[in-house]
Amino acid sequence: MGINNIEKYSFSYSLAKHIVDFWHNKVFYREVTLLNTQNIPDEGPLIFTPNHQNALMDALAMLCTVDRRLVFMARSDIFKKPVIASILYFMRILPIYRIRDGYESLKKNEEIFQKTIDVLTDKNCALVILPEGNHSGIRRLRPLKKGFARIAFQTEEANNFSLDIKIIPVGIYYDDYEAFRSRLIINFGKPISVNKYYDQYREAPAIAINLLKNELSEHIKSLIINIETEKYYDLINTLRRLYEERLAERLQISGQKKKSLPAQQLIVNGLQKVVDTEPGKIDLLDQKVHQYLKNLKEIKLNGVYRIEKTSLGKILSLFCLLVLFFPVYLYGVVNNFIPFSLSIWAKKKIKDPQFKSSFLYVVSLVAFPLLQTLQTVLVAFFVDHWYWVAAYFVSVPLSGAF
Incomplete structure (x- = not known):
């Protein structure tokens, strides 16, 4: 072409x-x-x-x-x-x-x-x-x-x-x-x-x-997260991630697929109005969030965390699911370790942060199918029955999703 x-x-x-x-x-x-x-x-x-x-x-x-x-x-x-x-x-x-x-x-x-x-x-x-x-x-x-x-x-x-x-x-x-x-x-x-x-x-x-x-x-x-303020960009960017789930729940926006964007837009637009109309309030909020992030850094936590009360029943349910699916997770980690590590290593070589995911996409597109196929060929040398080899070939990418 x-x-x-x-x-x-x-x-x-x-x-x-x-x-x-x-x-x-x-x-x-x-x-x-x-x-x-x-x-x-x-x-x-x-x-x-x-x-x-x-x-x-x-x-x-x-x-x-x-x-x-x-x-x-x-x-x-x-x-x-x-x-x-x-x-x-x-x-x-x-x-x-x-x-x-x-x-x-x-x-x-x-x-x-x-x-x-x-x-x-x-x-x-x-x-x-x-x-x-x-x-x-x-x-x-x-x-x-x-x-x-x-x-x-x-x-x-x-x-x-x-x-x-x-x-x-x-x-x-x-x-x-x-x-x-x-x-x-x-x-x-x-x-x-x-x-x-x-x-x-x-x-x-x-x-x-x-x-x-x-x-x-x-x-x-109107279709994106648009944080217009330069001075309080980091503040608003932190708060949109911190409160998106809570706001989505209050507004009864159902479904993980759809709740993230509209909730974050409401947070960003609301804070932008405060920036424009109440500079004293936004300065005080900026100080508190800065201290919050500083405290997280002191205890070696990176990112944004929101602590919520969780029922004992929910904790037990999550624990049971963890125990039940841990073998599948471990199987996926072991069998996808090489292509995953190679992709992450390659991404770290890129200096421009916005090119990292592009490079990761290309490397993973090649590395995962190629290395998983080579692993299957290697398994075939030690397994007599073809259906076990086929089962392994199918299970490796599926377990990697965990």
């Missing part, structure tokens, strides 16, 4: 995607939850615009959950080497050339622009543009770039505004950026019609682009 047919069906790409989807949705993440999928139109040209906090994992979050052939756009400097460029085209990624890449390079954008028209006019495809431009591991939406709006308007203009392109705001939430077997939530916002700004674009394109950019920004903010 090359740039000329990047939007077309490819058997090899489809096969690879099934493997990537399975590992992402069933193995790497403990739980992947999609919210408000009814906001995704069944027909028409679409541009998905998610927030960008976690490097490659943001693109994978879209790729593994949206039921269209997705084509992504990325900065052009990563396409310089022909071999790398071929791989990126196979992964359905198009380059975006910027002024900093040189004026001669900007001429190449005409070819890319024509290709985005091919993508958007194919009913089976959609475009994905990360409008923040680069990733950052903070729970806040940063200022959006204008690229997505320019592409949308120019594509409409080239087709006499007949396409009715829809911009789909997307909020991606990770309960832990780096951890293996963490939880992921993808929240789809209501579509924004580019044609809504037709009149403004005809009169003043720059104004229309800014209006669309600002509307998208507000939409994405």
